[in-house]
Amino acid sequence: MKKNGMFSGIVLIGLGLYFFAGQFSLPFFKFFQGWPALFIIFGAALLAQAYSAREYQHLFSGTLLFGFGLQFILVQLWRGWPNEIGVFFLIVALAFLLSARKMKTGLMQSVLFFALSFVILFSERFAHVFHIIETSISFIWKFWPLAFILFGVYILWTKKK
Secondary structure (H helix, E strand, O other), rough: OOHHHHHHHHHHHHHHHHHHHHHHOOOOOOHOOOHHHHHHHHHHHHHHHHHHHHOOOHHHHHHHHHHHHHHHHHHHHOOOOOOHHHHHHHHHHHHHHHHHHHHHHOHHHHHHHHHHHHHHHOOOOOHHHHHHHHHHHHHHHOOHHHHHHHHHHHHHHOOOO
């Protein structure tokens, strides 16, 4: 990190708030106690460092730490917040997407993780669609040996130069 000022400042402020929340039982700071808050502190520091010093290689790790910490806190605060593995895949997809915007790499991984998170999060709602896909694939799978036959016929009938 070329310019540590932003990273160090945010980490010190965050750790100060973290330890201050531990000293006093203020209702507002109750969510700021525990290890998920440390994820948020270091994730926010990495994100601020990435954007302020244009060190975009920190975007991925900063987004992961911030997102995972936020997920753990939101699960504790709201009972209706989804507590499924698909949310973590969604956070990884967002991390790849933010990184891909600046680093010009990782867009395909982002799309794949978005698709995976979509399938995991909404698989119960689309069970009938998955059933149709499953029966279609099982029907096609019975005929995979035809690919060998057709490829063999193609090899035999093509002229060699």
